[in-house]
Amino acid sequence: MIRLTDVSRVYTVGGQELRALDHINLTIQTGEYVSIMGPSGSGKSTLLNMLGCLDRPSSGTYELDGQQVGNLSESELAKVRRYRIGFVFQSFHLIKRLPALENIALPLILDGVPHDQARDRARAALDSVGLLKREHHRPNQMSGGEQQRIAIARAIIMDPSHLLADEPTGNLDTKSGTGIVDLLEDLNKRGKTLIVVTHDPEMGKRAKRAVRMVDGRFASDSAQGGA
Amino acid sequence: MIRLTDVSRVYTVGGQELRALDHINLTIQTGEYVSIMGPSGSGKSTLLNMLGCLDRPSSGTYELDGQQVGNLSESELAKVRRYRIGFVFQSFHLIKRLPALENIALPLILDGVPHDQARDRARAALDSVGLLKREHHRPNQMSGGEQQRIAIARAIIMDPSHLLADEPTGNLDTKSGTGIVDLLEDLNKRGKTLIVVTHDPEMGKRAKRAVRMVDGRFASDSAQGGA
Numbered sequence: 001m002i003r004l005t006d007v008s009r010v011y012t013v014g015g016q017e018l019r020a021l022d023h024i025n026l027t028i029q030t031g032e033y034v035s036i037m038g039p040s041g042s043g044k045s046t047l048l049n050m051l052g053c054l055d056r057p058s059s060g061t062y063e064l065d066g067q068q069v070g071n072l073s074e075s076e077l078a079k080v081r082r083y084r085i086g087f088v089f090q091s092f093h094l095i096k097r098l099p100a101l102e103n104i105a106l107p108l109i110l111d112g113v114p115h116d117q118a119r120d121r122a123r124a125a126l127d128s129v130g131l132l133k134r135e136h137h138r139p140n141q142m143s144g145g146e147q148q149r150i151a152i153a154r155a156i157i158m159d160p161s162h163l164l165a166d167e168p169t170g171n172l173d174t175k176s177g178t179g180i181v182d183l184l185e186d187l188n189k190r191g192k193t194l195i196v197v198t199h200d201p202e203m204g205k206r207a208k209r210a211v212r213m214v215d216g217r218f219a220s221d222s223a224q225g226g227a
Numbered sequence: 228m229i230r231l232t233d234v235s236r237v238y239t240v241g242g243q244e245l246r247a248l249d250h251i252n253l254t255i256q257t258g259e260y261v262s263i264m265g266p267s268g269s270g271k272s273t274l275l276n277m278l279g280c281l282d283r284p285s286s287g288t289y290e291l292d293g294q295q296v297g298n299l300s301e302s303e304l305a306k307v308r309r310y311r312i313g314f315v316f317q318s319f320h321l322i323k324r325l326p327a328l329e330n331i332a333l334p335l336i337l338d339g340v341p342h343d344q345a346r347d348r349a350r351a352a353l354d355s356v357g358l359l360k361r362e363h364h365r366p367n368q369m370s371g372g373e374q375q376r377i378a379i380a381r382a383i384i385m386d387p388s389h390l391l392a393d394e395p396t397g398n399l400d401t402k403s404g405t406g407i408v409d410l411l412e413d414l415n416k417r418g419k420t421l422i423v424v425t426h427d428p429e430m431g432k433r434a435k436r437a438v439r440m441v442d443g444r445f446a447s448d449s450a451q452g453g454a
């Protein structure tokens with residue numbers, strides 16, 4: 001389960017304080033399917049980075065699967081990020097000098113999986129996003145939507161229990177986008193938590209629970225009767 | 228006017244040939260408003276990069292405002308890109324170490340405009356995309372949609388006659404996205420060519436002319452009676 005308690009994230013730029021997350025409270029049970037929507041700049045990526053252990057709160061606490069994340073060492077956090085959380089970034093963060101297959105296989109290889117096995121599993125993930133034909137392409141040899149799908153394949157390769165996706169269909173046409181949503185929902189049906197940040201109202205509606213953010217706060221949460 | 232004649236763009240990866248643009252013909256009059264839609268990987272960004280003089284055809288010719296682009300030197304092409312074309316990239320390409328204002332002002336400063344004047348004009352463009360408050364933020368201190376809007380402000384700062392935008396609302400909520408479309412359509416009403424690649428059918432419909440791409444070719448073009 002995921003629990004944020006009175007979490008804030010404050011940035012300082014040019015002497016000015018900016019409250020990207022403003023005393024938020026959020027509880028998500030393992031296996032839930034939640035969409036997070038809201039205006040550009042409202043704090044969605046900041047929230048997702050927090051949940052993905054890529055960033056720490058300025059104040060408040062984050063409890064993940066019974067552990068206080070704030071008390072974990074850097075190496076323990078790295079383990080959480082590798083095994084328990086699959087993260088799809090809004091800007092993909094693929095490794096530019098590696099072809100698609102190696103980008104996806106990398107988490108397995110870093111984990112000590114033998115290279116042949118890692119590449120076979122990566123190939124299966126690549127196939128599940130419809131891009132076997134791009135196996136040898138490096139990121140700059142692929143379209144925006146193809147890079148996005150490679151990022152998704154990489155996020156699911158370690159079979160994590162929580163999937164966090166930041167605008168996973170932003171660069172995809174309706175057909176490829178629906179394919180990706182089906183894939184993510186399949187994984188959710190197998191018990192994985194699925195938290196999706198999206199600007200697409202159609203995608204937002206498919207989630208079982210819809211959360212809206214405005215100015216670093218939750219404006220509504222359909223789990224609490226106010227969608 | 229923009230005219231592509233029998234243009235192809237061929238890539239070779241791992242010994243395999245990939246035809247990203249496949250013998251295409253396209254004529255767009257200055258001041259037209261055209262949307263380009265199609266599946267992920269169909270060649271939209273490749274087409275737009277070609278039109279924006281960021282890439283050259285493997286075969287065929289590109290005539291822009293009466294000039295054969297293929298015959299221009301690198302420095303002449305740089306002038307075309309600076310003065311005649313405003314380009315919004317699918318992945319923004321902002322300069323990471325410069326704050327938002329300086330990112331927008333840069334084309335003017337490179338053009339010899341005095342720094343104060345350049346910053347005033349950049350501030351006006353920043354205001355037109357609703358982000359004066361992010362003046363001092365560097366790209367990694369902004370949200371995805373904020374970076375996208377900075378990229379748009381930079382594309383319009385030199386007042387180019389042709390505006391080429393690759394998924395300009397992909398990272399924006401409906402409200403900010405509509406604001407951007409209004410801004411671009413305003414510029415079109417003042418006589419600028421507006422060519423928008425989009426996955427958003429709502430945005431695609433707003434254009435006066437809708438072109439669909441599939442596998443490097445035009446599947447339909449509403450200017451030719453088949454939308």
Ligand SMILES: Nc1ncnc2c1ncn2[C@@H]1O[C@H](COP(=O)(O)OP(=O)(O)OP(=O)(O)O)[C@@H](O)[C@H]1O
Pocket residue numbers: 011012013018020038039040041042043044045046047090361364367368369370371372373398399400
């Ligand atoms: N490192 C930083 N320093 C200062 N301000 C930041 C930083 N990162 C983000 N911000 C600001 O915090 C706010 C929230 O950013 P965030 O990326 O979470 O927004 P978002 O909801 O994901 O937006 P979008 O829909 O555009 O992706 C934004 O207004 C942004 O400018």
Ligand SMILES: Nc1ncnc2c1ncn2[C@@H]1O[C@H](COP(=O)(O)OP(=O)(O)OP(=O)(O)O)[C@@H](O)[C@H]1O
Pocket residue numbers: 134137140141142143144145146171172173238239240245247265266267268269270271272273274317
């Ligand atoms: N440098 C390159 N080398 C090899 N293949 C490339 C290169 N750049 C693009 N491609 C391929 O060319 C095809 C067209 O790419 P393009 O970026 O134009 O697609 P797109 O229509 O913009 O897709 P999207 O909607 O996903 O952004 C894609 O299948 C892509 O893999």
Ligand SMILES: [Mg+2]
Pocket residue numbers: 044045046090166370371372
């Ligand atoms: Mg974001």
Ligand SMILES: [Mg+2]
Pocket residue numbers: 143144145271272273317393
């Ligand atoms: Mg593209």
